[in-house]
Amino acid sequence: MDFLKRIADLADFVILRALPVICGFMLVLMVVFIAYTVVMRTVFLNPPFWGDTLALFANVWMVFLGLIIAVRERSNIAMEALYQMIPARYGRLFRKLWALVFAGFGLLLLIKGHEAASRILGSYWELGNLPKSYPMMILPITGAGILVASLLSFVRPLDEEPHADEQEFP
Incomplete structure (x- = not known):
């Protein structure tokens, strides 16, 4: 049981601490790529062919x-x-139900997303022939993450106690 608690703690750390940092980094990358592309396009009249894609x-x-x-x-x-x-x-009760619905969606995205990512053909020539399946791997990654997050939300809610303004009805 202690092992499962440690796994849940690790999953919570990744989802609630590491993923926001990664998302922030992605936002910074977006701004940098777009700003670089705009400057190169408007000032130097030589836009990079990879900026918009990244x-x-x-x-x-x-x-x-x-x-x-x-x-x-x-x-x-x-x-x-x-x-x-x-x-x-x-x-x-509805929060638990939605957690189960999201778990089903995560499982579906994990399975079908992997199938879609592994079947896509071709490569991005502007990114050094990066296979198109690599960027598409976000689908099964997100599916696995949603599955874990929803199961955690089901068994270990972040706010187990009702809010002070909520009234308990018999």
Whole structure:
């Protein structure tokens, strides 16, 4: 049991501490690639052919990795607003249900994303013939991350106690 707790702690550390740093780094890379491309295009009239592609990859990876964080933190604003309008007991029940739905989505994305990434042909000539399957690997990575995050959210919520403003109804 102690081993499972350590695994869960490690997964929480990766999702809640490391992924935000990686997403921030992706955002910085996006800004750098776009700024460099704009300066080269407008000032020097010689835009790099790889700048837009790398900015796009950084954007896509940032969004997909951010989805893992959002699933773990249960940051869906619309759903959380709904949970505030219903009794706390039912809100916890719906949170558990959504955690299971996200786990199913993560499993689907893991399996089908890997199939899609491994079947895509071709390469990006502007990136030194980088196989197109490499950037697409974000799909199974995100699927695995969502699966882990949703299972953690199901068995170990970040906020186990109801909020002070929530009332418990019989």
